[in-house]
Amino acid sequence: MKATELGDFEELVLMAICVIGSQAYAVNVKAELENRLQKRINISAIHTALYRLEDKGFLKSEIGGATKERGGRRKRFFMPTAAGKSAIAKLKAVREGMYKLIPDISNG
């Protein structure tokens, strides 16, 4: 399996988790991304990305404590692993390197 491949949407989810910090779980990741992208995202898409990122080793997770707002059901909190962080950094470097080579993007 190509565990190191990072999909477009997965990358966004991964970054959203880094942005949110320690309390990131599916619902606030969804809110964060909807806010930034200005479009609706179904929760199942977030779930798919989260579980897949965890399988690939970019994320780790733990079960939080019982909460009030969701009928006592516990949340699964996600946080980036070292591999996750370096993957983002690597992608950023590639993008920026290429971006600089484009003659004038604003005229494009």
Next chain:
Amino acid sequence: MDKKEKLSPPKWADTLLSWYCRNDRFEEIQGDLHELFQERINEYSMRKARLLYFWDVIRCFKSYAIKKRIHSSSSHIAMFKNYFLIALRNLLRYKTYSVINIFGLTLGIVCFTYIFLFVKHELSFDKFHENTENVYTVPLTWHFGATVLPTARATSRVGPLLKESFPEVTSFLRIKNPGKTIVKSSLLISQEHQIFYSDSSFFDLFTFPLLEGDPQTALIEPNSVVITSSLAQKYFGNDWQALSLVGKTLNIEGIEYEITGLVQEPPSNSHLQFTGLMSFSTLPESKGGGDFSGSSYMTYISTLGGVNSLTLDQKVDTLMANMFEEGTSVTLDITPLKDIYLESGMETGLGPISDVKYIYIFSLIGLVIILIACINYMNLSTSRSVERAKEVGVRKVMGALRRQLTTQFLSESVLITLMALILGIACIFLLLPLFNQLTGKTFAAVSLLNSDLVLALGLIWVSVSLLAGIYPALILSGFKVNNILKGSFKFSTSGSWLRRSLVIVQFTISATLIVATAVIHQQLNFIQNENLGFDQDQVIAIPFSDDVKKGLTTLKNELGNVDGVLDLAATMQLPGRVQFESTMAHKEGEENRHLMRLIPGDVNYINTLSLKLMAGEDFNDLRDKEKYQFIINEQTAKFFEWDLEEALGQPLKIWNSEWGTIIGVVKDFHFASLHEEIKPLIMFYQPEEYFMHRNLMVKLKTSELAKTIEAVEGTWKRLYPEKPFSYTFLDDYFGKLYSKEEKLSEMFTLFSVIAIFIGSLGLFGLASYTAFQRSKEIGVRKALGATVSSITFLLSVDFTKQVIISLLFSLPLAYFLMDNWLQSFAYHVEVGWGVMFFSALLVLFISWVTVGYKSVRAALTNPVETLRNE
């Protein structure tokens, strides 16, 4: 609904989630969804929030959330391998059962597929036209006072009138079938039956692609003709394509027609079957807007899209009211093009017509036959449950779940059905010519390979596997482990009542089909042997065309001198096809006019047909020719309340204008099909040159038929070397009236044989199993002195009971169905005790032979064989 429940997501959506969601992620996923739901309550209505929750549950049905039911995929495949291996071993070990199951299912699948093909083809009629939805036909119905006379066609005025009156009618089309036409090219002179006159709008309304020529203009000019490729080949030879026929001429009925187009053969699912189309403008009646005399024009209209045919129908009725003198009116029934073939029952005279009833009957039979085959499988697998019980026990001990065992036994039925399906597909292709012959269709093997058939076969595979397999799978997987392994498990009685009922269902179906077949045969036999009241065996009819008629006197004289010719007379319709009331008649001093059937007849008409004169005499040419001579049948005399003698000399008026005298009364004879009772009939004298005469009836000496016909043909050839000679015997002609019933009878014979055969296969399997199960008991009985016959009886009596019960169901059912069918004949046999008794005996006999064979073999076995291995 209390408030708390109102504020929570729908319960059933949660149930759905908990059903599919894996346990370790259920809590967090459900939590996420609930949280979203709570957010949405503030934003949207409750209803919408609940709906969105359900939508989320559906969307979460993805791989990350779904339970992994079987834990690892490699052991999953290994299990299935094992299932199929065990299934194959079982198939090979119990060869009889396997053969019975596979063979029965194969037969069922073949029948079902053929019926599927047949029904699909019937349902596809006239749907290939681009404009199908907006084309209608307008059959005209005459109303004379209280008498209603429906026809399939309309008068030549109807089409133009509808187009002039209603803007939504965009065009009209009239087609007239001139009957037989003589076609002549430089190569060949022959007769054609399917060349019609047609308006130029033909190719607007219908989609029949032209190979050459312009569809818009091909049929505009008088004396133009469009021919099909088969007609072109017939009259211009095999290299017709190289001849560029458009612009050449073809002689039809003595007139030169210019070929303006070549058209593809009409597909077999068209109610219009033509080989050529002549321009309607050739006909004199095309001048002006047509008139209301004679309804011989099949009339079609096309409308704008979205026109409601019911509204149009009402408007048309309003238009047609008051169009005629007092007492006469016409109505038009706007009938959609796609309904003509199956729903209308109209005799279009332009091609085949069927009945939607047959679609229902055959679909039902197809389902029933496959059901019988499935029942075999169910019965044979459950009855053999003891053999499989140990296997089930061991599998359960090793940790197999019931679900897995169900899957195992289902996979066996999937395997068996697959084998039957493969065999079945081979048979379907091999037996195709036979099927074509039976249905009168022409399915090509290549055309079978389409997505519909593949889909249907796939559906059969799945549904038969499930139908046949689910019950045995549930039974077998439900055995209790400790019962099986302790050894206390014996023959399962739980399913035996069900097995019995299923056998009863099978035999009820088979017996009903057998009675139906017997009754249809009996009725066909009856109508074919019924004394029709005229001589049908030794009279031939020679059809002739208009130009022959000019010399008909010569022909009659010449034929009269031929050795072996007894009598001859010209007429219009032959007995059998005098189907419609075609005149109004009334007697003197009475105002009421009555609708009656009319036949013109030549001198010697009565003698030629050997009709029995009850009073008076035959037509002759000695009388006053200014006045009409009538011969009536007994029904007419009865209708006008005359005695036979009293009728002679009575004046009678036909067509509202012509007075004449009755010169004879004949005994009633069947001039129409036995579907209807003998109606009043008037025959009137017309000499041979009369314009309506179409057939020359010739009565021959029975002793030298072949020689005489040869001589008649010789005379014809000498007088008309350019005209083809053809003839039919009247009994053949009359017999054609029942071709539908004959097809039905063939189909029923075949299907009932198949049904009883599959049923018997199953019974044979059950009987041999029972004999095997009870072999020890039989051994002990024999050792104690039981006779072979008493043991045979013991083994057969149970099955006999089931067959008798099924007869109790099927006989009344068959009686009801067939009595209903027979009502469509005015003259019919009764569903008698004889047929019932015979059918019951046949079913019993078949079941006895089936069961008896195994029973006798079991009874003959030496008890030592069965008892020594204990």
